[in-house]
Amino acid sequence: MTTTRFSQSRSVPAVLIGGGTALGILLGLFGPALARGLTAAIERTPFPVHGLVERLGQIDQVWSLPILGGAGLLGGIFLAVAAASEAPHLEVARDHLEHRQQDREVWVERTETGAVFRDRDDLVVLGPDGGLRARLDITELPWTKLRTTLTTDGWPVRDDDPYDGDFQPWADGRPGYTSEEHALLRERREERKDKAARRNADEALVAVGLVTRERDGRLQVRRVRGGRPSSDTNHEGVRGADR
Structure with a gap:
């Protein structure tokens, strides 16, 4: 007897992994500069600078790109695995x-x-x-x-x-x-x-x-x-x- 099987599209994991990686790379490229600009703006106000923002601004792009790009890749893989486990x-x-x-x-x-x-x-x-x-x-x-x-x-x-x-x-x-x-x-x-x-x-x-x-x-x-x-x-x- 013929049985037709339906499951999550193979493009979903690719989109999640690719999207996470792309987001990580963008943050690695532009995140430190944006963090430094945000730190400078906040320092002119009475509000304290969040430690995470300050530390991100101190990272050199040579390190921020592989670190954040790798984090984005791992995050995308995690989301893809979670989505696959919950898919009907x-x-x-x-x-x-x-x-x-x-x-x-x-x-x-x-x-x-x-x-x-x-x-x-x-x-x-x-x-x-x-x-x-x-x-x-x-x-x-x-x-x-x-x-x-x-x-x-x-x-x-x-x-x-x-x-x-x-x-x-x-x-x-x-x-x-x-x-x-x-x-x-x-x-x-x-x-x-x-x-x-x-x-x-x-x-x-x-x-x-x-x-x-x-x-x-x-x-x-x-x-x-x-x-x-x-x-x-x-x-x-x-x-x-x-x-």
Whole structure:
């Protein structure tokens, strides 16, 4: 069975390493002169000169160029390695998707899928009932090529969320939600900046029949059609092979 693999572009590490090196060289060439000019300007004021600026102005260009250029190279390599370790990897086949990112792996079966669409930097996979099956980070992956591959392999790709009209802004205490649901929604709002915690909160919400998203700084929520809140719902149905 043919599998198409998507990962971070090879140009990203080159850009980060090259950019860091170039910045270091520029600082090596012009940094000492700029530091001396800044020191002279500050000395005419009542403010003290920062020790780092003063020391940079004392470095001869013969030394500043290799030192700062080398520091820029090392900094670029560090950023490239960090970016590669955090980048997502996605495999697309006719019968499944496999997504890997850091220590998280997710497997989605085609038979469990009702719709697939892009939401900002995520690939959202909905189940046949409209519930959230998976939200997969596709940052830096080529969306045009990915969409073409999904369509060719028979995945139900949509231009946007087929349940877009069902979402409504959530406010704590708004009628229509149980106290348990409000508590889960509060947690989801508080964890919006932590990817892992946000994913866990989304799974807990799907387990009670709710799907969330963020728009214009507000949390929006919809109920899975036909779903009923239940504290006994098994989370395994939401995560599948997430391990």
